[in-house]
Amino acid sequence: MTSRRVVVALGGNAMTGPDGSATPVAQREAIAVAARHVAEVVATGAHVVLTHGNGPQVGNLLVKNELAAHEVPPVPLDWNVAQTQATIGFTLADELDAALAARGLPQRTAALVTRTLVDPADPGFASPAKPVGRYLPAEQAARFVALGQTWEDRGPRGWRRVVASPEPRSVVDTPAIAALAGAGFVVVCAGGGGVPVVDDGADGAALRGVEAVVDKDLTAALLARELVADTLVIATDVASVMVGFGTPSARPLRRVTADELRGHAAAGQFARGSMGPKVEAALRFVDGHPGGRAVITCLESISDAVRGDDVGTVITAS
Secondary structure, three states, rough: OOOEEEEEEEEEHHHOOOOOOOHHHHHHHHHHHHHHHHHHHHOOOOEEEEEEEHHHHHHHHHHHHHHOOOOOOOOOOHHHHHHHHHHHHOOOOOOHHHHHOOOOOOOOOEEEEOOEEEEOHHHOOOOOOEEEEEEHHHHHHHHHOOOOOOEOOOOOOOOEEOOOOOOOOOOOHHHHHHHHHHOOOOEOOOOHHOEEEEEEOOOOOEEEEOOOOOOOHHHHHHHHHHHOOOEEEEEOOOOOOOOOOOOOOEOOEEEEEEHHHHHHHHHOOOOOOOHHHHHHHHHHHHOOOOOOEEEEEEEHHHHHHHOOOOOOEEEEEE
């Protein structure tokens, strides 16, 4: 049995139904499945800190904002992130507590609404690039473009809104996360990359939320470094990272060094809106913590990844 600290970053597929449905029933069913896999990780003896995506949920809230704007004031992105963190957090806590109890494990879950510090001068504010919410046909997306939003044509799946995505500088609530983890809780935190805040003071005493969304995988990597985690596991909907994706020469990457993976990234092997951020997060974690390892794999394999089995794509410093 291991006593290592592990940060597990759940992808958006763990929060919605197989068809992408984000109804409350579909979300709870998907989260229940994810919770059973996380409980398997806890059963290995690892101290687990859990992060998660919230893209579809934030997207739904943004649509509600627009539809109800004539009745109630719309709320900004940071409020949307906080609301979805709380909703997903308590649902994950309920389902994970049940999964842990079913295995006879004593650990229980604590969910924490988490803030992430960003720089108000970050160039991401001037160039919205982070996709949020659902895909829409061009004619429906045009209605929101007319309201001042930025949307991009994403090919056969349709159009998707993009918003500002500044770099995460630090996770404000890391001390609280560490305290809860040290007390034996499985901590659900930093959902959707954390609520983006800037510091109007000089010592973190004047924080305020800003209109943005922080990349969830980059925040997970930052949090894993700040917690000095041994392993970062990024759970997605594929078994491993692929090079040559969509071509006859496609092949999975198994064990790679950071330099090797960085070379593939520089060659344009990973799409910006899908595998690219996960690869970048893995690289940042091992670069900032040379003794650590990052694994990108499917949800079903996360406990094997923590045990050190040969699954997914394993990234090390050398």
